[in-house]
Amino acid sequence: MLTAPTGSRHTTRPAAQQPSWIDPVTLHRVIDDLEKQPPLVEPREVDRLHEMLGRAATGRALLLQGGHCAETFGEQALDEVENNVRTLGRMGRAFSHETGLPVVPVGRMAGQYAKPRSRPTETRGEVELPSYRGDAVNGAEFNERDRTPDPWRMRTVYDQSAAALERIPDGMCHVSHEALLLDYENALVRIDPETGRRYSGSGHMLWIGERTRQLDGAHVEFAAGVDNPIGVKVGPSATAEQLLGLIELLDPERRPGRLTFIIRMGAERITDTFPELVERVASSGSPALWVCDPMHGNTRTAANGLKTRWISEIAAEIHTFVRIHRALGTHPGGLHLELTGSRVTECVGGFEPITSEALGNHYTSACDPRLNRDQSLELARLSADMWSRN
Ligand SMILES: O=C[C@H](O)[C@H](O)COP(=O)(O)O
Numbered sequence: 520m521l522t523a524p525t526g527s528r529h530t531t532r533p534a535a536q537q538p539s540w541i542d543p544v545t546l547h548r549v550i551d552d553l554e555k556q557p558p559l560v561e562p563r564e565v566d567r568l569h570e571m572l573g574r575a576a577t578g579r580a581l582l583l584q585g586g587h588c589a590e591t592f593g594e595q596a597l598d599e600v601e602n603n604v605r606t607l608g609r610m611g612r613a614f615s616h617e618t619g620l621p622v623v624p625v626g627r628m629a630g631q632y633a634k635p636r637s638r639p640t641e642t643r644g645e646v647e648l649p650s651y652r653g654d655a656v657n658g659a660e661f662n663e664r665d666r667t668p669d670p671w672r673m674r675t676v677y678d679q680s681a682a683a684l685e686r687i688p689d690g691m692c693h694v695s696h697e698a699l700l701l702d703y704e705n706a707l708v709r710i711d712p713e714t715g716r717r718y719s720g721s722g723h724m725l726w727i728g729e730r731t732r733q734l735d736g737a738h739v740e741f742a743a744g745v746d747n748p749i750g751v752k753v754g755p756s757a758t759a760e761q762l763l764g765l766i767e768l769l770d771p772e773r774r775p776g777r778l779t780f781i782i783r784m785g786a787e788r789i790t791d792t793f794p795e796l797v798e799r800v801a802s803s804g805s806p807a808l809w810v811c812d813p814m815h816g817n818t819r820t821a822a823n824g825l826k827t828r829w830i831s832e833i834a835a836e837i838h839t840f841v842r843i844h845r846a847l848g849t850h851p852g853g854l855h856l857e858l859t860g861s862r863v864t865e866c867v868g869g870f871e872p873i874t875s876e877a878l879g880n881h882y883t884s885a886c887d888p889r890l891n892r893d894q895s896l897e898l899a900r901l902s903a904d905m906w907s908r909n
């Protein structure tokens with residue numbers, strides 16, 4: 520049986536983007552309860568993904584990571600899981616067919632319930648309330664009761680994630696999420712008695728976000744202490760020294776598949792620093808896998824106030840990502856996308872284009888705008904073309 524380590528929740532490092540839970544007694548009851556639960560994922564499944572990502576890191580496969588920006592609680596969300604997995608599967612087959620490389624599908628799924636925010640509070644008129652930080656923390660409705668962080672929501676994350684995992688057909692993909700809420704993540708660390716190794720039991724792959732990747736921060740410390748594959752988001756302010764520091768902390772043994780850099784610079788800015796980052800990391804001997812998140816550096820606000828992204832900019836960032844790798848002789852290792860298998864109208868463009876005016880027609884994202892099913896499949900085909908022609 521996998522056991523929970525003792526004392527794992529104590530850290531002296533600063534932890535960015537954590538909610539202000541107002542009731543410590545409830546918080547500790549929830550943590551104690553989570554520590555008693557079985558892990559959501561098993562070490563052997565985690566190791567299997569590690570091995571597959573190792574192939575991607577060494578140029579023999581591609582990672583296709585995708586799903587909602589923010590998953591939500593409830594039956595309706597569970598009903599979408601299968602559709603999203605099938606969309607990811609179809610995209611993977613398109614990619615694989617064109618590039619000749621196997622594709623490793625990984626869902627942003629069964630755990631992606633906590634969000635970092637640009638601002639701690641949101642103001643509407645005269646009223647200022649805590650920002651919505653994902654269903655793991657508080658409710659999206661703009662009233663004091665919903666927006667107050669509630670630790671019991673972390674217990675629901677566990678149940679909802681378990682239910683979502685049951686909806687993934689035949690283990691068609693591994694699952695991943697941002698390791699943001701350290702109270703939750705620490706409570707789900709387990710030790711494999713056979714090997715003595717520490718694993719996160721909350722998802723196969725975890726990533727650290729752009730806002731929490733500080734070298735001396737609690738998130739990097741947490742990730743360094745588990746054996747799962749780890750992603751780190753890399754935005755335009757990242758330096759080569761920071762990346763080399765992350766490699767020392769997260770992958771000192773240089774194991775292919777352990778560390779993935781998820782580049783999210785924006786179509787305009789990717790040429791500024793990215794070539795130097797790749798060169799410096801490659802010449803350090805790190806086998807880090809590079810994937811492109813063309814979503815988070817290309818977020819805009821439409822005239823009607825909705826957050827959106829343009830397919831043209833998303834495609835442009837992917838294109839530049841591939842070209843830079845080709846020029847340097849390194850491997851463009853895959854994509855990280857926010858998408859859904861449903862017919863939403865959240866991103867602008869596509870073959871049958873969604874216009875900025877139509878964005879409000881079916882905009883259901885709890886946080887960032889996602890590619891809909893058609894846009895996802897088109898982008899997969901377009902990207903596959905970039906991989907094989909460049
Ligand atoms: O992925 C999510 C968003 O990019 C992140 O939560 C920041 O969004 P915000 O600027 O609306 O807070």
Ligand SMILES: C=C(OP(=O)(O)O)C(=O)O
Nearest residue numbers: 588728729730752783815
């Ligand atoms: C918040 C996210 O990304 P980033 O940390 O890159 O901003 C995300 O992936 O939803």
Ligand SMILES: [Mn+2]
Nearest residue numbers: 588857886887
């Ligand atoms: Mn997002």
